[in-house]
Amino acid sequence: MKNHLSLKVNQKMDSFDLNSYLFSKRKQIDRAIDNIIDQTSNSSVVASAMRHSLMAEGKRIRPILCMSASRAVGGKAEDVIMVSCALEMIHTYSLIHDDLPAMDNDDLRRGKPTCHIAFDEATAILAGDALLTLAFEILSSIELNNINNAFKWLRVINIIAKAAGYKGMIEGQIKDIAAEGNRIGLTDLEEMHALKTGALIEASISTGAILGNGSVEQIEQLDIYAKNIGLAFQVIDDILNVEGDPAVMGKDVGTDQVREKSTYPSILGIEKSKEFAKNLVNNALQALDYFDNKFDPLRAIAHYIIDRKK
Amino acid sequence: MKNHLSLKVNQKMDSFDLNSYLFSKRKQIDRAIDNIIDQTSNSSVVASAMRHSLMAEGKRIRPILCMSASRAVGGKAEDVIMVSCALEMIHTYSLIHDDLPAMDNDDLRRGKPTCHIAFDEATAILAGDALLTLAFEILSSIELNNINNAFKWLRVINIIAKAAGYKGMIEGQIKDIAAEGNRIGLTDLEEMHALKTGALIEASISTGAILGNGSVEQIEQLDIYAKNIGLAFQVIDDILNVEGDPAVMGKDVGTDQVREKSTYPSILGIEKSKEFAKNLVNNALQALDYFDNKFDPLRAIAHYIIDRKK
Numbered sequence: 001m002k003n004h005l006s007l008k009v010n011q012k013m014d015s016f017d018l019n020s021y022l023f024s025k026r027k028q029i030d031r032a033i034d035n036i037i038d039q040t041s042n043s044s045v046v047a048s049a050m051r052h053s054l055m056a057e058g059k060r061i062r063p064i065l066c067m068s069a070s071r072a073v074g075g076k077a078e079d080v081i082m083v084s085c086a087l088e089m090i091h092t093y094s095l096i097h098d099d100l101p102a103m104d105n106d107d108l109r110r111g112k113p114t115c116h117i118a119f120d121e122a123t124a125i126l127a128g129d130a131l132l133t134l135a136f137e138i139l140s141s142i143e144l145n146n147i148n149n150a151f152k153w154l155r156v157i158n159i160i161a162k163a164a165g166y167k168g169m170i171e172g173q174i175k176d177i178a179a180e181g182n183r184i185g186l187t188d189l190e191e192m193h194a195l196k197t198g199a200l201i202e203a204s205i206s207t208g209a210i211l212g213n214g215s216v217e218q219i220e221q222l223d224i225y226a227k228n229i230g231l232a233f234q235v236i237d238d239i240l241n242v243e244g245d246p247a248v249m250g251k252d253v254g255t256d257q258v259r260e261k262s263t264y265p266s267i268l269g270i271e272k273s274k275e276f277a278k279n280l281v282n283n284a285l286q287a288l289d290y291f292d293n294k295f296d297p298l299r300a301i302a303h304y305i306i307d308r309k310k
Numbered sequence: 311m312k313n314h315l316s317l318k319v320n321q322k323m324d325s326f327d328l329n330s331y332l333f334s335k336r337k338q339i340d341r342a343i344d345n346i347i348d349q350t351s352n353s354s355v356v357a358s359a360m361r362h363s364l365m366a367e368g369k370r371i372r373p374i375l376c377m378s379a380s381r382a383v384g385g386k387a388e389d390v391i392m393v394s395c396a397l398e399m400i401h402t403y404s405l406i407h408d409d410l411p412a413m414d415n416d417d418l419r420r421g422k423p424t425c426h427i428a429f430d431e432a433t434a435i436l437a438g439d440a441l442l443t444l445a446f447e448i449l450s451s452i453e454l455n456n457i458n459n460a461f462k463w464l465r466v467i468n469i470i471a472k473a474a475g476y477k478g479m480i481e482g483q484i485k486d487i488a489a490e491g492n493r494i495g496l497t498d499l500e501e502m503h504a505l506k507t508g509a510l511i512e513a514s515i516s517t518g519a520i521l522g523n524g525s526v527e528q529i530e531q532l533d534i535y536a537k538n539i540g541l542a543f544q545v546i547d548d549i550l551n552v553e554g555d556p557a558v559m560g561k562d563v564g565t566d567q568v569r570e571k572s573t574y575p576s577i578l579g580i581e582k583s584k585e586f587a588k589n590l591v592n593n594a595l596q597a598l599d600y601f602d603n604k605f606d607p608l609r610a611i612a613h614y615i616i617d618r619k620k
Contacts, residue, residue, distance in 0.1 A: 046476050046484050097439060102431035121412035122487055125435065129407060130476035132439065136446045137471035140464050150460035154450050157467065161447035166356050166440035174356055177432055 018300040022064065025077075029063045030055070032081050033088065036138065049119045049127035050134075053092050056110045061233075061301075062087040062200060066208035068297040069222055075212020082142050083156060083211065086135040087204050090164050093131035094200075096124055098173060111250035132164070156207045163203035172196025184262045190231065198230035221287045225298065228284035233305050235277040238263035240310070242270060249310040281306045328610040332374065335387075339373045340365070342391050343398065346448065359429045359437035360444075363402050366420045371543075371611075372397040372510060376518035378607040379532055385522020392452050393466060393521065396445040397514050400474050403441035404510075406434050408483060421560035442474070466517045473513035482506025494572045500541065508540035531597045535608065538594035543615050545587040548573035550620070552580060559620040591616045 037051050063084030070080040099106040099114040100121065107117050116124035139157045162168060172195030179192060205226040209219045240249060241256045242265045256263050264273040284302045288295045347361050373394030380390040409416040409424040410431065417427050426434035449467045472478060482505030489502060515536040519529045550559060551566045552575050566573050574583040594612045598605045 044476065044481055044484055046480060050476065093439075097435055100432075100435065102435060122410075123484075125407055125410065125412060126476075126480050126483060129403075129438075129442065130480045132442060133471055133475040133480070137468060137475055140468035140471055150464045154460045154463060158447060158450035161443055161450055165443040165447055166354065166360065166436075170356060170436050170440045170443070171354055173436060174354055174433075 016296045016300050018297075018304055021297055021300070022304070025064045025067060026060050028067075028077075028081065029060045029084055029088065032085050036085055036134075045119065045123055046126050046130050049115055049123045050131055052112075052118050053096050053109075053115045053127065054089065054131070056112050058088065058092070058110065060088060062091055062204040065201065065226075065298075065301065066204040068301065069205045069208030069214075070212035072222075072291070072295045072298055073209050073212040073214030073218045074294070075208070075214075080208050080211050082138055083160075083207055084204075086138045087160070087200065087207075089131045089135040089138075090160065090169075091200060093128040093135075094164075094169055094173070096128040096131070100124060103173070103177065108251060135160070152210065156210060159203050159207055159210075160200075163199040168195055168199035169197075172199070179262055181260055182262075183260075186267055189262055189264070189267065193231055193234040194227070197234055198227065201230040201233070202226040218291070221291070222298075224287035225284045225302070228280045228287070229302050229305055232277045232280035232284070232302075235264045235273055235280065236306060236308065238265055239270065239273055239277070240308075241265075245309065277306055326606045326610050328607075328614055331607055331610070332614070335374045335377060336370050338377075338387075338391065339370050339394055339398065342395050346395055346444075355429065355433055356436050356440050359425055359433045360441055362422075362428050363406050363419075363425045363437065364399065364441070366422050368398065368402070368420065370398060372401055372514040375511065375536075375608075375611065376514040378611065379515045379518030379524075380522035382532075382601070382605045382608055383519050383522040383524030383528045384604070385518070385524075390518050390521050392448055393470075393517055394514075396448045396470070397510065397517075399441040399445040399448075400470065400479075401510060403438040403445075404474075404479055404483070406438040406441070410434060413483070413487065418561060445470070462520065466520060469513050469517055469520075470510075473509040478505055478509035479507075482509070489572055491570055492572075493570075496577055499572055499574070499577065503541055503544040504537070507544055508537065511540040511543070512536040528601070531601070532608075534597035535594045535612070538590045538597070539612050539615055542587045542590035542594070542612075545574045545583055545590065546616060546618065548575055549580065549583055549587070550618075551575075555619065587616055 033054055037047070037054060066080050066084045066087055067077045071077050095109060096115045098104050099109055100116055106114050108114060112118070114124070115127055119127070136157065139153065139160065142153060164170070172192055175188070175192040176196055179188070184192075202223065205222050206219060209222050214222070238256065241253055241263065244253050246253050256266070264276065268276060281302050285299060288299060343364055347357070347364060376390050376394045376397055377387045381387050405419060406425045408414050409419055410426055416424050418424060422428070424434070425437055429437070446467065449463065449470065452463060474480070482502055485498070485502040486506055489498070494502075512533065515532050516529060519532050524532070548566065551563055551573065554563050556563050566576070574586065578586060591612045595609060598609060
C-alpha cells in the first residue's frame with residue numbers, strides 16, 4: 001500500500017502545466033492586490049508599510065488555493081478574486097506581527113527587510129492591524145450591491161474570522177512561542193501547525209468551494225484535501241530548513257536547530273519526515289479521487305507542495 | 311444665540327435618570343461580554359489577556375451609544391447587544407496596542423496594569439489581534455440563522471471595518487504618534503481626533519440606528535450628533551488632563567503637558583476649550599431637536615460627556 005501511494009506522488013500529470021498556472025494566478029492576484037492598495041494609497045506611512053509587506057513576492061498559496069477550489073467545483077475564478085486578496089492580507093498581517101521583536105524578532109522575510117526594520121515597530125504593528133481590518137472591509141463590501149448573496153458572504157466572513165482568530169491562527173502562534181526551547185511531541189507539533197497555518201489554508205479552500213457553489217460532498221472532500229496539504233506544507237518547510245538551498249530559498253537554513261525548535265526532522269528524522277509528507281499528500285490526492293479534471297490544478301498543487309525547493 | 315445654547319447645556323432633564331440608565335446598560339454589556347469570553351475561555355494565555363483588558367471597568371460608551379441609538383429609532387436594545395460587544399472589543403484592542411512600548415508605552419490603564427505589563431508584549435499584541443478578529447467573528451455569526459437580515463449585517467460589518475481601518479482609527483493613531491513633540495494646529499488636531507476616536511463613535515451610533523431600522527433623516531441627524539459628541543468627548547479629555555482629579559480619574563493628570571502634546575487647552579486655553587466643548591454638545595443636541603423622548607438617553611449622554619469628572 002505504501003509503495004503504491006509513494007508512486008502516486010511521483011507520477012506526473014502531463015496534461016497540466018502547473019508552472020504557467022501558478023504564474024498566471026499570481027499575476028492575477030498581484031494585480032488585484034495592487035489595485036486595492038492603489039485605492040488605499042494616501043500619504044500615510046501605514047499604507048506604504050502595508051504595500052511593502054504585501055508586495056514582497058509571496059507564493060500566494062492561499063489565494064491560489066481559494067481560486068482553484070472555486071474553479072474545481074464549477075465557480076468562476078473572478079468571483080473569488082477579492083476574497084483571495086483578503087486571505088493574502090490576513091496571511092501578511094500575521095507575518096508582520098510574527099516577525100516583531102517581541103515575537104520571532106526576524107529581520108528578513110522573503111529576502112527583504114521585515115516591516116519593522118523597513119519602517120519601525122509602531123508602524124509595523126499598525127500596518128498589521130490595518131491589513132487585518134482591510135480584509136474584513138473587503139469581504140463585507142463585495143456584495144453590498146447584491147442582496148441575494150449576502151448570506152453566503154456572511155458565512156465566508158465567519159469562516160475566515162474563526163480561522164484567523166484566537167482559536168485558530170492566534171492560538172497556533174501562542175503554541176509556537178510556548179514551544180520554543182521546549183521539546184514537544186508529535187501530537188502537540190501537529191496541533192500547533194493545524195492552528196498556526198492549517199486553519200487559514202482550510203478556510204481558503206472551503207470559502208472558495210462555498211462561493212463556487214460546491215456540493216456538500218465536494219466541500220467535505222476538499223476539507224480532507226486541505227487538512228492534509230496544510231500539514232504537508234509544514235513538514236516540507238521543516239525539511240527545507242534542514243537541507244534546502246539558502247540561495248534558492250532566499251533565507252537561512254539550519255535556523256530551527258539553532259533555536260532548538262521541535263520540528264518533524266528533529267522528532268522523526270529526515271527520511272521518516274519525507275515519508276510522512278508523502279503520505280499526507282497521497283491522502284489529499286485520494287480525497288479528490290472521484291472528481292473530474294477540473295480538480296487537476298488542486299492535484300498539481302499537492303504535488304508542488306512536496307516537490308518545492310523553497 | 312451663544313447664551314441660549316450655553317443655557318441649554320446646563321438645563322436638566324428631570325424626566326430621565328442617566329446614572330441608573332448607564333449603570334443598567336453597563337451591567338447588560340458586561341454580562342454579554344462575560345458570556346462571550348466564557349465561551350472562548352480555554353487554557354490559552356491569550357484568552358486571559360483578552361479578559362484582563364476587556365473587563366477593566368471601561369465606561370462602555372460605544373456600546374451604550376449603539377444601544378441608545380437603536381432604541382431611539384424604535385429598535386430593541388437586545389438586537390444590538392452583540393454588535394455593542396463587538397464595538398467594545400475593537401475599542402479594547404486599540405487600547406492594548408496603543409499602550410505597547412513601541413507606541414505610547416503606558417503601564418497603567420483604568421487603574422490596572424496594561425496588558426503587556428500584566429502579561430508580556432507578545433501576548434498583548436496577540437490579545438489585541440484576537441479581540442479585533444473576534445469582533446468580526448461575532449458580527450458575522452449573529453444572523454447566520456436568519457437569511458433575511460444578512461444584507462443589513464454585511465453593511466454593519468463594512469461600516470465598522472472602515473471606521474476601525476487604515477482610513478479611520480489606525481490613521482488617527484499614526485497622526486497622534488506623528489504629532490507627539492510637534493506643535494500642530496487646530497485643524498490637524500480635530501482631524502486626528504475625528505479619526506482616532508470619532509470614527510468608531512460614529513460607527514457605534516450609525517450601526518445602532520441602521521439595525522434599529524431608523525429612517526434616512528434619523529440616521530443623518532444622528533450622524534451630526536455623533537460627530538459633535540465624539541469631538542466634545544476628546545476636548546473634555548484634554549481639559550480633564552489639565553484640571554481633573556487624579557483620585558477620581560484613576561490616572562495621572564498633567565501628562566499631556568509633560569509630553570508636549572498639542573491639546574485643545576494648549577492651543578485655545580482652558581476657558582475657550584470649555585466654550586468649544588459646550589458648543590459642540592449644543593450642536594449635538596440641536597441635531598435631535600425634532601425627535602421625541604425616545605432620544606432622551608442620547609440627549610442625557612451629551613450632557614454627561616461635558617459634565618463628567620473622569
